[in-house]
Amino acid sequence: MELREIEIFLVLAEELHFGRTAERMRVTPARISQAIKKQERAIGAELFKRTSRSVQLTPTGVVLRDGLAAGYQQIKEALAAAAAAGRGITGELDVAYSAAWCGTLVVAATDIFRARHPNCHVRIHESPLLDPVGPLRNGTHDIQLVELPIDEPDIVNGPVLFYEPRALVVPRNHPFAQRDTVSLEDLSEAPLITVTGQPQYFLDHHYPHRTPKGRLIPRGPSTTAWQEVLALVGAGKGVSPTCARAAQYYSRPDVVYVPFSDAPLVEYGLLWRATNGTPKVRAFIEIVLETARSSAPAEP
Numbered sequence: 001m002e003l004r005e006i007e008i009f010l011v012l013a014e015e016l017h018f019g020r021t022a023e024r025m026r027v028t029p030a031r032i033s034q035a036i037k038k039q040e041r042a043i044g045a046e047l048f049k050r051t052s053r054s055v056q057l058t059p060t061g062v063v064l065r066d067g068l069a070a071g072y073q074q075i076k077e078a079l080a081a082a083a084a085a086g087r088g089i090t091g092e093l094d095v096a097y098s099a100a101w102c103g104t105l106v107v108a109a110t111d112i113f114r115a116r117h118p119n120c121h122v123r124i125h126e127s128p129l130l131d132p133v134g135p136l137r138n139g140t141h142d143i144q145l146v147e148l149p150i151d152e153p154d155i156v157n158g159p160v161l162f163y164e165p166r167a168l169v170v171p172r173n174h175p176f177a178q179r180d181t182v183s184l185e186d187l188s189e190a191p192l193i194t195v196t197g198q199p200q201y202f203l204d205h206h207y208p209h210r211t212p213k214g215r216l217i218p219r220g221p222s223t224t225a226w227q228e229v230l231a232l233v234g235a236g237k238g239v240s241p242t243c244a245r246a247a248q249y250y251s252r253p254d255v256v257y258v259p260f261s262d263a264p265l266v267e268y269g270l271l272w273r274a275t276n277g278t279p280k281v282r283a284f285i286e287i288v289l290e291t292a293r294s295s296a297p298a299e300p
Contacts, residue, residue, distance in 0.1 A: 013057055045058070090120050094123045095142065097125075098144070109284065128197075150202065158285060159289070164268065166259070167247065169242050177258065191221075193229055194207040196222050241263070
């Protein structure tokens with residue numbers, strides 16, 4: 001079997017649908033049918049049971065699928081590695097993320113990247129709250145996955161990768177902690193603990209000064225580290241907005257995460273320097289996009 005025929009067989013074994021397989025392979029359904037019949041003649045047994053309503057692997061087809069899959073993946077990785085070397089995907093790549101849930105996606109994408117491009121070493125870092133785009137500008141980081149908005153003339157914004165619902169982290173003994181949800185209007189009733197070092201437009205977006213109805217939002221302490229935000233909230237110094245998923249990663253006995261009922265979702269996307277569109281940066285971006293799609297992120 002030629003490599004193209006192996007691809008056709010494996011895609012059909014996954015899709016179990018001639019039309020979808022043809023779309024993925026960018027050929028006609030007749031071409032898929034011809035390739036499968038050729039394989040069946042060569043093997044001397046049916047690989048698929050076809051009816052007007054379904055396509056199923058036969059026992060022989062299952063044996064062939066299981067035998068081909070691992071070898072085909074190795075061939076793909078070898079071809080990708082050779083192509084990467086030819087395109088200059090070598091050396092080192094520094095990738096940063098801003099929150100633990102971003103780190104999960106970065107690590108998953110890095111595993112795929114390392115398999116496809118073994119000659120390029122990836123280092124993963126946590127992006128600081130203080131001056132988040134500074135490491136991109138000075139070359140410490142090549143790519144970052146962070147909360148948006150970021151609007152800087154020398155920084156490229158990739159597409160939004162996923163969205164997260166917002167929550168308000170409050171002291172455990174605060175009246176808000178007994179509620180199922182809070183609203184943006186509730187922000188006027190407690191000091192807002194904020195972070196510093198971010199662009200002003202970013203702070204205005206995530207830490208507004210007024211509610212949607214124009215009520216003043218009082219200011220509490222400000223800090224440059226997320227763990228300090230949680231410590232201040234736990235000490236009763238105020239409340240702070242975050243993502244609802246933070247409750248899974250940053251649980252503490254002195255704070256409670258209360259979902260917002262009306263706040264816009266937080267957007268997350270990739271950033272890189274406008275002057276750093278190298279083959280290895282582009283390759284990593286493509287893999288992150290692929291990984292984000294396959295992990296079924298939340299939709300707005």
